[in-house]
Amino acid sequence: METPRIAQILDDMGTILEVQGENPFRCRAYHNAAQALQSLPSDLTEMIADGSLTEVPGIGETLYAKIVQLATTGRLPAYEKLRAETPPGLLALLRVPGVGPKKIKALHEALDIQSLADLRAAAQAGQIAKVKGFGAKTEANILEGIGFLETTGGRILQNEALALVAPILEFVRAQKGVIRAEVCGSLRRRAETIGDLDVLFSSKEPGPVFDAFVTLPQVAKVLGHGTTKASVLLPGFKTDQFVQCDLRGVADDQFAFALHYFTGSKAHNIGMRRRALARGYSLNEYALTGVKDESKTLPCRDEAELFEAMGLEYIPPELREDAGEFEAAENGSLPKLIEYSDLTGTFHCHSDWSDGEATLEEMAEGARELGMQYLGIGDHSRSLAMARGLTIDRVHDQWAKIDALNAKFGGQFRLFKGTECDILGDGSLDFPDDVLAGFDYVVASVHSRFKMSRDEMTARIIRAISNPHVTMLGHATGRLLLSRAPYEVDLDAVIEAAAKHRTMIEINASPYRLDMDSVHCRRARKKGVTIVINPDAHSVAGLKDLSYGVGVARRAWLTRDDVFNTAPLAEVARRLEILKGKGD
DNA sequence: GCCGTTTTCGGCCCGACTGTTTTCAGTCG
Numbered sequence: 054m055e056t057p058r059i060a061q062i063l064d065d066m067g068t069i070l071e072v073q074g075e076n077p078f079r080c081r082a083y084h085n086a087a088q089a090l091q092s093l094p095s096d097l098t099e100m101i102a103d104g105s106l107t108e109v110p111g112i113g114e115t116l117y118a119k120i121v122q123l124a125t126t127g128r129l130p131a132y133e134k135l136r137a138e139t140p141p142g143l144l145a146l147l148r149v150p151g152v153g154p155k156k157i158k159a160l161h162e163a164l165d166i167q168s169l170a171d172l173r174a175a176a177q178a179g180q181i182a183k184v185k186g187f188g189a190k191t192e193a194n195i196l197e198g199i200g201f202l203e204t205t206g207g208r209i210l211q212n213e214a215l216a217l218v219a220p221i222l223e224f225v226r227a228q229k230g231v232i233r234a235e236v237c238g239s240l241r242r243r244a245e246t247i248g249d250l251d252v253l254f255s256s257k258e259p260g261p262v263f264d265a266f267v268t269l270p271q272v273a274k275v276l277g278h279g280t281t282k283a284s285v286l287l288p289g290f291k292t293d294q295f296v297q298c299d300l301r302g303v304a305d306d307q308f309a310f311a312l313h314y315f316t317g318s319k320a321h322n323i324g325m326r327r328r329a330l331a332r333g334y335s336l337n338e339y340a341l342t343g344v345k346d347e348s349k350t351l352p353c354r355d356e357a358e359l360f361e362a363m364g365l366e367y368i369p370p371e372l373r374e375d376a377g378e379f380e381a382a383e384n385g386s387l388p389k390l391i392e393y394s395d396l397t398g399t400f401h402c403h404s405d406w407s408d409g410e411a412t413l414e415e416m417a418e419g420a421r422e423l424g425m426q427y428l429g430i431g432d433h434s435r436s437l438a439m440a441r442g443l444t445i446d447r448v449h450d451q452w453a454k455i456d457a458l459n460a461k462f463g464g465q466f467r468l469f470k471g472t473e474c475d476i477l478g479d480g481s482l483d484f485p486d487d488v489l490a491g492f493d494y495v496v497a498s499v500h501s502r503f504k505m506s507r508d509e510m511t512a513r514i515i516r517a518i519s520n521p522h523v524t525m526l527g528h529a530t531g532r533l534l535l536s537r538a539p540y541e542v543d544l545d546a547v548i549e550a551a552a553k554h555r556t557m558i559e560i561n562a563s564p565y566r567l568d569m570d571s572v573h574c575r576r577a578r579k580k581g582v583t584i585v586i587n588p589d590a591h592s593v594a595g596l597k598d599l600s601y602g603v604g605v606a607r608r609a610w611l612t613r614d615d616v617f618n619t620a621p622l623a624e625v626a627r628r629l630e631i632l633k634g635k636g637d
Numbered sequence: 638g639c640c641g642t643t644t645t646c647g648g649c650c651c652g653a654c655t656g657t658t659t660t661c662a663g664t665c666g
Contacts, residue, residue, distance in 0.1 A: 078649055082638035113639045151655085153664050188657055238666090251666090281653075299666085314651090319666070326650040331642080337651050 054127040056097045059120060060090040062132055068144055069135045071154035072161075085111040088320055090120070092376040092572055094579065096545040097124055142168030149198040151191070159186060173199050201295075210534055211601055212564040213290050214240050214247040221252055221269075221298060228265060230256045232305045237315040242370045243604030245567050246534055249297035250287075251315050259302025266300050307339045309353040314338035320375035321368075328363050328379065371607040388612045393603045395613040397621055400429030401473060401496045401527060401559060401587035402596070406451055407432035408440035410592040413454060413468065419593030421466055426622040429469040429587075430455065431496050431527075434483035436475045445488055448472070452491065467622060469493040469629070473527055478502045480516025482523070489522035494629050496559065496587070498527030499540065507541035514547055518556040521635050525557035525585050528568040536565075544573050552580045555635050557617055560609075562602025563589045574609035584609075585617040 067083030089111040093100060100106040101121055112120065123129050146157050146169060160166040163184045164175050172195065175181050181192040209217075218236050225234045231254050235241070238251030256262060263283040267275045273295055276284040281302060286295040303311045314322060315338065329336035334351065335344050341362060343349030353359040357367045365382035369390055372378040381387045403409030404416050411419070413430065420428040432451070433442035443451065455468045462468075471494045475483035482489060482497060489495055497517045505513065518526050529547065530539030551558050558577055561568045566589065569577070574584055586602035588595055606616060613619045620628070 076638085079638050081649080085639080111639070115638060151664065155663055186657070186662080190656060194656090249666095277654075279654075315666080317666080319650095322666095323650055330650080335651080339652090 054123050056090055056093065056124075059097070059123045060087040062123060062129065063087040063090070063116070063119070065144065066132055066135055068147065068154070069139050072139065072143060072157050073135075074155075074158055082111070082113075082116065085320075086116045086120070088375075092374060094377070095576060099545075101125075140167035142171075145169055146172055148202055149195060150201060151194050151198050156187075159184060169199060169202075208246040208248050208535060209289055209294075209296055210246060210564045211240065211243070211604070212598075214250060214296075217287055217289070217296055218250045218252065218298070220271075221250070221266075221300075224269065225252055225254050225262060225266070225300065228254075228256075228262045230258050231262060232256055233308050235312055237312055238317065241316045242318060242373055243601075243608060245570065245605075249299060252298065252300050253308070253311055253315050254300070254302050255305040255308040255311075256302055257304065262302055263300065303339065306352060309355045309359050310336070310340055311338045313356050313359055316370050316373065318374050321373035321378070324375045324379055325363065328365075332363065369607065371604065372610065374608075388610050390607045391603060391611050391613045391616055391619065393600055395616070395619045396425070396586065396599060396603070397619055398425040398427035398429070398625065399587055399596070399599055399618050400469065400471060400494060400525065400585060401431040401561070402428060402590045403432055403473070404430055406430075406447065407437075407442055408591060413451075413458060415593055416590070416596075417458060417462070417466065417468055419596055423596055425466075425596075427467040427469060427625060429471045429494055431471040431473040431494075431587075433500075434472055434474045436477065436483045437500055442475070442483075443472070445484065448484075448488065448491075467626070469626075471496060471524075473498050474523075475500055476513060476517040478505075478513065480513040482517060482520060486520070486522055489520070490633070492522075493626075494524040494632075495522050496525045496527040497523045499531055503531060503540045505540070507543060510540055511543040511546050514542060515550040518547070518551055519554050521554070522633070523556055524629065524632055525559050525587075526551060527559050527587070528561040528566050528589070529558060529573070530568050530570075532568055533565050534567060539568075544569070545576065548573065548577045548580050548582055551577065551582045555583075555632065557583045557585045560584060560586045560602045560605045561589050562586055562598045562600070562605070563595070564598060564601045567601060567605050569605075571605050571608035574605065574611065578609065578611060578615050583617050584611060584615055587618075 063083050064087035067080045070080045089109050101124060106112060107117055119129055143157060146152055164180055166172050166175055176192050176196045181187050181195060182189045222234060222236055225231060234254035237253050240247050260280055263278060267278050267283050267285055271287055272285045273288050274286040276286060282299060284297060284299045287298050289296045301315060326336045329341060333344055334341045341351040351362045353362060360367050366385060366387050368378050368382050402416055404411060404413050417428055433440040435442045435444050452470050455470050459467055470492050472492055473496050476497050476499045477483060517523060529544060530542060532539035558569055560574060577584065586599060586606060588598040590596045
């Protein structure tokens with residue numbers, strides 16, 4: 054069984070145990086183990102084989118045995134037993150805001166509620182208010198919560214989150230008395246998708262800022278409005294979709310603690326607090342306070358001082374997932390993460406020769422304005438007729454055009470001739486080798502037949518990236534975040550093959566893709582695979598999506614040296630020349 | 638169920654807010 058599925062099963066087991074009223078720490082152990090599985094440093098099967106799985110924090114003797122059983126047999130009697138004891142619709146109730154395991158248990162026992170439909174019917178019939186511990190207000194909130202579930206798609210993409218939060222941040226910073234303000238939460242950690250928006254500010258008098266915030270014209274509904282925080286719903290990009298935005302205000306000497314706290318992740322915060330306790334301090338969102346002597350506090354002006362007080366190097370937000378950052382920060386082995394300014398150019402960009410909006414000249418000009426030294430054009434290949442994929446004749450025409458443009462640039466900037474060449478169903482490529490040999494680089498991507506079996510798809514991609522003319526693999530799983538699932542593929546096998554054949558793997562930086570993801574990029578680097586960050590731009594504006602790719606690279610612990618497109622133009626050109634002749 | 642610089646038992650992160658309650662449980666982040 055695949056790792057993500059195993060993680061999901063452990064997570065569900067934890068949840069079912071919660072609903073059954075089990076010891077909360079036992080439930081948490083299941084959730085913790087599920088989280089640990091999601092960011093494993095290597096392939097699970099490999100880690101079972103070499104014994105390293107036993108060393109993963111949060112996986113003890115019992116859960117280790119369960120994981121091995123799931124991985125090898127695909128079954129777990131303990132899970133099947135829990136499932137049999139729980140109505141299948143019960144866990145869905147947890148998604149209703151304000152409804153947790155205890156309320157579910159109570160409602161299930163009192164009213165035999167087994168599903169969202171049951172819950173709605175009971176609330177509409179006024180049954181819920183009669184249950185002990187519930188009242189009219191709770192009943193109304195449950196009905197509203199179900200409605201909320203139906204109008205929010207849940208999470209949103211980073212580009213949408215940024216567009217929504219930017220004016221809020223600007224507004225808060227402009228308020229009288231505001232000293233500092235930052236976006237925190239998952240957006241600051243650059244998570245793939247965002248649940249809600251968190252903004253923090255410091256001020257001597259936060260109250261009026263909340264008053265002004267809840268009356269902003271874009272606010273659709275005020276969820277809460279107190280003296281330390283306010284929550285509102287903002288209209289999302291999709292019709293009838295709403296996104297929660299929380300604003301919090303603290304005194305300026307609390308700002309560092311609050312910023313760290315509200316940035317998360319939850320697992321990282323728990324790790325920090327545990328660490329604080331071990332050093333005799335209690336950490337909350339306001340201060341570091343002595344456990345024995347509450348008058349003893351450690352003031353911190355910024356997060357760097359907070360980490361220092363904990364005996365740690367500064368941990369960048371992208372690494373705060375409790376995935377090894379504490380150990381690394383303690384022994385001084387945190388990587389110096391890549392930054393946007395390290396990028397010298399990029400590949401895999403489309404022009405109006407295929408399905409892009411801009412001409413070659415416009416794309417080149419756009420890249421130069423962003424300070425890039427080169428741009429790799431990568432229009433679609435002939436099979437992708439829908440996207441005006443280039444025929445071999447048009448490829449030759451485009452090469453002539455690029456040669457002419459490069460002559461004009463006079464060595465100050467260069468367009469690389471490339472193609473986003475389709476990987477055909479059998480793993481062969483959409484252009485013959487003699488044509489491929491004429492490109493400066495080739496990115497190979499799957500655009501068809503997504504429904505293959507995992508074995509077939511894996512073999513298909515491995516065959517393609519084994520072709521010595523292929524420089525890099527494009528969007529490795531084909532996923533579209535929040536809208537299309539990845540195709541079935543064994544990424545660890547693909548990574549092995551990429552390492553063997555010296556084929557790079559792309560971080561497709563489009564906020565709709567972010568593919569490969571950070572967990573696998575981290576593994577790929579460990580295996581010696583070079584990563585390249587490409588925007589898959591279909592317009593000049595699309596070039597700026599590179600920043601999302603840098604976010605993925607940072608979450609993958611990558612440094613400047615791990616990423617191909619950080620070298621100067623001459624070096625990039627030289628390395629592409631060498632790779633063109635790569636043999637096996 | 639996990640784990641150990643109070644180490645094999647007895648802890649396990651912390652505070653705000655809400656609603657149902659006269660002192661607190663549940664949920665959320």
